[in-house]
Amino acid sequence: MKNKSKTIFVCQQCGHTSAKWLGKCPGCESWSSFQEEIQSVKDLRKKSSNLSIKSTPLLDGKIEQYQREKSNFEEFDRTIGGGMVPGSAILIGGDPGIGKSTLMLQLMNGINENKISLYVSGEESHSQILMRANRIGATNKGIHFSNETNVENLLNLFSNLKPEIIIIDSIQTLYSSEIDSIPGNISQLRMCANELLRYTKENGTTLFLIGHVTKDGSIAGPKVLEHMVDTVLYFEGDNQYDYRILRSVKNRFGPVNEIGLFRMSEIGLETVANPSELFLENADHQNSGNAVTALLEGNRTILIQVQALVTKTQFGNPQRTATGIDHRRMNLLLAVLEKRCGKPFAFYDVFLKAAGGLRIDEPAADLGICMALISSFEDKPLPAGTVYIGEVGLNGEIRNVNRLGERIKECLNLGYKNIFAPSVPIKIKDVNIKVVKNIQELQ
Ligand code: TYD
Ligand code: MG
Numbered sequence: 001m002k003n004k005s006k007t008i009f010v011c012q013q014c015g016h017t018s019a020k021w022l023g024k025c026p027g028c029e030s031w032s033s034f035q036e037e038i039q040s041v042k043d044l045r046k047k048s049s050n051l052s053i054k055s056t057p058l059l060d061g062k063i064e065q066y067q068r069e070k071s072n073f074e075e076f077d078r079t080i081g082g083g084m085v086p087g088s089a090i091l092i093g094g095d096p097g098i099g100k101s102t103l104m105l106q107l108m109n110g111i112n113e114n115k116i117s118l119y120v121s122g123e124e125s126h127s128q129i130l131m132r133a134n135r136i137g138a139t140n141k142g143i144h145f146s147n148e149t150n151v152e153n154l155l156n157l158f159s160n161l162k163p164e165i166i167i168i169d170s171i172q173t174l175y176s177s178e179i180d181s182i183p184g185n186i187s188q189l190r191m192c193a194n195e196l197l198r199y200t201k202e203n204g205t206t207l208f209l210i211g212h213v214t215k216d217g218s219i220a221g222p223k224v225l226e227h228m229v230d231t232v233l234y235f236e237g238d239n240q241y242d243y244r245i246l247r248s249v250k251n252r253f254g255p256v257n258e259i260g261l262f263r264m265s266e267i268g269l270e271t272v273a274n275p276s277e278l279f280l281e282n283a284d285h286q287n288s289g290n291a292v293t294a295l296l297e298g299n300r301t302i303l304i305q306v307q308a309l310v311t312k313t314q315f316g317n318p319q320r321t322a323t324g325i326d327h328r329r330m331n332l333l334l335a336v337l338e339k340r341c342g343k344p345f346a347f348y349d350v351f352l353k354a355a356g357g358l359r360i361d362e363p364a365a366d367l368g369i370c371m372a373l374i375s376s377f378e379d380k381p382l383p384a385g386t387v388y389i390g391e392v393g394l395n396g397e398i399r400n401v402n403r404l405g406e407r408i409k410e411c412l413n414l415g416y417k418n419i420f421a422p423s424v425p426i427k428i429k430d431v432n433i434k435v436v437k438n439i440q441e442l443q
Pocket of ligand 1 (some may be wrong): 101
């Protein structure tokens, strides 16, 4: 039977297909995400002529030992589970200007000069990339560059050059001549990624795909790409601060939710060895409204300062502002303090902030937030060298948090010896752990 083409509509967010245009996607509920694409339909009922296809008993197989390739960035290697695995594909997403291209270039510069690596950019010219390479002081002669964006041509280039590391900046700029839709469309993305992945697996190359993010922060055409690759990393940060966090959200060859910390400097990204220093600046300044808490980010504990400012409302409704802390969480904790501790926050403006621009999502920070609020309300500084850890329940009870022992060890490393926590998981010499069961005990 002859191949025929038909027009379909594809949701650019989740890949849901429909015969007609829809305003709202029934798959992911996003609006105006359908685009017209042409699909060629092959007759799948045609019988295969290959009769020699066999399966193998699963348990008779051998587990391959991966030879991980280390980069010069310890933080990067740790985030992806100890180094790059040949034949694996890694997707990196992040806001524009956060430093994805810089990270990739520095990574390439750090690998062995005898290895050929290829930087494919559909976004920047050779001279722009060269300028960045000079800025970071790149000296590696094994780095090659190409502006090619046609995936079939790229595959030819790969077979000629035989690079061991390939970087595609970005996957949304590639296109395949096999498909009629424009670059960045979901079927183009799928097709190009598929072709590149096949090459990578067959040749043991490490492939990095840089992906654009949509307004809500996920990688454009996201789930499709995320399912296809082995590792998904997000490069995050705040424009007002120079630190950057590399976070692994999927990893077939290592841990997830691991983070690496970097600082963007004049000459590229530097690794940050002690993350707590970033979020504890002047933490022991004896002002009211400052409390220190311990967060878990991946396998790491980060000590962070929470700042609160509580002032009497001068006019109208009280103001509530939270930076780096969920607004609803703040309102909930204020309600608990009002009800259980009798603090009349309803007549006060409240400003709450996580120092250094980090986001506090963990409930383990509740106690720290409450203590910062109480301290500012009463205008009494909290004792120096103290950390508050615990989730606060609706009755004002302090609930346990996971991996408390690890958090406490990190507090000690940084010289914090007084800890308020819901239990004593480990006894450490020199550390004074005070058990709190209810928020009323602390006011
Ligand atoms: P870039 O890697 O181009 O970001 P992305 O690829 O994620 O869009 O980084 C761009 C930003 O980083 C830009 O605002 C300039 C800044 N930068 C530095 O501060 N120092 C440097 O050494 C480099 C190379 C960039
Ligand atoms: Mg870039």
